[in-house]
Amino acid sequence: MKCTMCGSTAGCAGCPIAADFYLPATLASLGRGERATVQRLVPGTGSDLRKLLALGLLPGVELEVEHAWPALVVRMGRAAVALDAALAGGVVVSRD
Secondary structure, X not given: OOOOOOXXXXXXXXXXXXXXXXXXXXXXXXXXXXXXXXXXXXXXXXHHHHHHHHHOOOOOOEEEEEEOOOXXXXXXXXXXXXXXXXXXXXXXXXXX
């Protein structure tokens, strides 16, 4: 993952701007047309985790945002899924 402040891929360990300030990107923070790869899942509840897994959002999956409002719609290969903001906020991604 890249540092959101300086773009360093060192995970802010070598960040010249703020070594202790690292905000990972979540699926909810992406805009229309952006591509990303799922890094990890950090859902708020067990039921949210089950929903994400059932939708096929697993680490390593590449996706593209088709719509960001009123619901986040992402395309993963040939499948498109819609997520609300809470579910999308539990998916940590790295921008491609």
